[in-house]
Amino acid sequence: xxxxxxxxxxxxxxxxxxxxxxxxxxxxxxxxxxxxxxxxxxxxxxxxxxxxxxxxxxxxxxxxxxxxxxxxxxxxxxxxxxxxxxxxxxxxxxxxxxxxxxxxxxxxxxxxxxxxxxxxxxxxxxxxxxxxxxxxxxxxxxxxxxxxxxxxxxxxxxxxxxxxxxxxxxxxxxxxxxxxxxxxxxxxxxxxxxxxxxxxxxxxxxxxxxxxxxxxxxxxxxxxxxxxxxxxxxxxxxxxxxxxxxxxxxxxxxxxxxxxxxxxxxxxxxxxxxxxxxxxxxxxxxxxxxxxxxxxxxxxxxxxxxxxxxxxxxxxxxxxxxxxxxxxxxxxxxx
Numbered sequence: 001x002x003x004x005x006x007x008x009x010x011x012x013x014x015x016x017x018x019x020x021x022x023x024x025x026x027x028x029x030x031x032x033x034x035x036x037x038x039x040x041x042x043x044x045x046x047x048x049x050x051x052x053x054x055x056x057x058x059x060x061x062x063x064x065x066x067x068x069x070x071x072x073x074x075x076x077x078x079x080x081x082x083x084x085x086x087x088x089x090x091x092x093x094x095x096x097x098x099x100x101x102x103x104x105x106x107x108x109x110x111x112x113x114x115x116x117x118x119x120x121x122x123x124x125x126x127x128x129x130x131x132x133x134x135x136x137x138x139x140x141x142x143x144x145x146x147x148x149x150x151x152x153x154x155x156x157x158x159x160x161x162x163x164x165x166x167x168x169x170x171x172x173x174x175x176x177x178x179x180x181x182x183x184x185x186x187x188x189x190x191x192x193x194x195x196x197x198x199x200x201x202x203x204x205x206x207x208x209x210x211x212x213x214x215x216x217x218x219x220x221x222x223x224x225x226x227x228x229x230x231x232x233x234x235x236x237x238x239x240x241x242x243x244x245x246x247x248x249x250x251x252x253x254x255x256x257x258x259x260x261x262x263x264x265x266x267x268x269x270x271x272x273x274x275x276x277x278x279x280x281x282x283x284x285x286x287x288x289x290x291x292x293x294x295x296x297x298x299x300x301x302x303x304x305x306x307x308x309x310x311x312x313x314x315x316x317x318x319x320x321x322x323x324x325x326x327x328x329x330x331x332x333x334x335x
Contacts, residue, residue, distance in 0.1 A: 005320030018111070019102040022066075029072035033137065038074045047082070047331055051286050051308045052212040052239040054142045054174055058082035060299070060327050063290045063311035064146035064177065064216075068119040070128055077139030080324040084139070085311065086125070087146030088179045091164040093121030094151055097184060101261070108253045109294055110268075111314050113246070114261030116184045117148045122165040129172035145173035146216070148182060155187050158196070159203050166207055176208060181218035181245040183262045189218055192225065194232040201236035212239035219244035219271045219291060223278065230283045240286040242311070243275045244268070247291075265314040268292040273305060280306035294318060299327045300334075 013021050032038050047058040061083035062076055070086040077084055096118025103112045119125075125145075132138055147169070153161040166176065178200065180191035191197060197215075205213055215238050217229055233241065246262025253267055269292025276289045289307035293299050294315045302310050315323055 003320075003322070005322060006318075010318070010320065014104060014106065017100070017102075018104050019099065019115075022102070026067060026072055029067075029075040032075040032078075033072050036136075038078050038137065046335065047328055049082075049309065052175065052214075053210075054212065056082045056309060057141055058328050059303070059307075059309045059331070060324050061085060061144075061288070061309055061311045062316065063313040064088055064144075064179070065113075065115075065313055066316070068117075070125050070132075070143075070145075073132065073143060074137040074139055077141050079321045080328065081141065083142045083144060083309070083311075085144035085146055085177065087119070087177070088117050088148040088182065089119050089122050089125050089145065089165060089169070090117050090148050090150040091122050091161050091168075092150035092152060093124065094118060103257070103259060103261070105253050105257045105265070108257070108265065108267055109314075109318055110253055110263055110265030111317065112250070112253075112257075112259055112261040112263050114184045114259075116151065117182065122147075122168040126168040126172060129169070133172055142174040143172075144175045144177055144214075145169050146177040146179050148179040149185060149188055149191070151185055155190065155196070158191060159200050162200060162204060163207060166204055170208055170211065173211070175212035175214060175239070176204075177214045177216050177242060178204065179216050179245070181216050183218070183220075183246060183248045192217065192221070192229055194228050197229065197232050198236055201233060201238055205237040214238065214240045214242055214288070216242040216245055217275075219247045219268060219275060220249060221275075226275065226278060227282065230279065230285070233285070234283065238285070240288065240308070241279055241283075242288045242290060243279060244272045244291045247271060264291065265318070266292055266294050269294065269298060273301065276302060276307055277305045296323075296326050296330045300330060303331070 097116035272291030
């Protein structure tokens with residue numbers, strides 16, 4: 001079946017460096033977001049879901065990492081997403097890792113990135129959202145804010161660093177996500193250890209009051225580590241789990257394509273699905289499933305396995321904006 005995006009547009013886009021074309025696309029979406037008729041109004045609600053106290057017009061969201069600075073929220077909502085998660089943002093503005101740091105693996109329908117939380121910082125994001133939120137452009141969908149640790153901050157000061165971001169942004173997000181699972185910030189994944197994770201969750205939970213606080217976990221954990229994280233999350237008032245981040249397991253891509261960084265796309269599909277099923281059998285947490293959702297059948301399988309919501313990133317890059325509508329159409333046909 002002919003697809004204008006996959007058969008023509010994507011081929012042109014993939015001729016350009018992946019990070020460069022991402023910047024171009026985000027700039028275009030940012031410009032579109034300033035147009036008065038791009039308001040991101042929610043569509044009809046046959047697919048509406050209530051999850052951790054929020055109402056989602058449909059269960060297909062955009063994952064963190066695409067709009068790190070929150071500059072294109074209205075246009076992204078207008079594409080049909082049922083939620084948009086911005087960030088990862090850090091308390092300290094940072095350039096990220098040296099370039100090149102983003103690589104396509106088309107034969108595996110995958111992307112490898114080692115961006116390293118490149119963003120303008122929490123204060124700059126707060127300033128922008130403070131102007132956008134009262135305007136008619138703010139979308140009628142939940143907007144999540146994904147928070148990470150600043151690279152220059154020592155691990156022993158991580159709680160204060162996350163807390164600084166949260167205090168700047170807590171009035172502007174509908175839900176918040178603790179990112180302790182990116183493989184591209186040295187030592188970050190050690191914050192998934194209960195000894196570090198417990199105080200981090202408890203402190204931010206108290207600061208955030210009633211707004212949902214979610215935890216994004218890595219796909220490379222053992223089942224024992226997953227159990228420990230779930231227990232820690234439950235005892236510290238976490239509202240839900242996002243499973244999963246990118247993987248450091250590159251065994252499913254050609255050897256010649258392997259490079260340092262987090263792998264997303266089709267090679268992550270099975271592991272992300274396994275972790276979703278495991279969490280749903282071991283806890284009552286709402287789960288946002290992300291990772292390797294590249295086809296409509298992948299999305300439906302996640303819902304069948306108990307996902308409350310899903311998020312797209314690499315599937316959005318490979319399939320285009322029409323992918324959102326295809327998933328929603330398939331869900332409506334099931335009703």
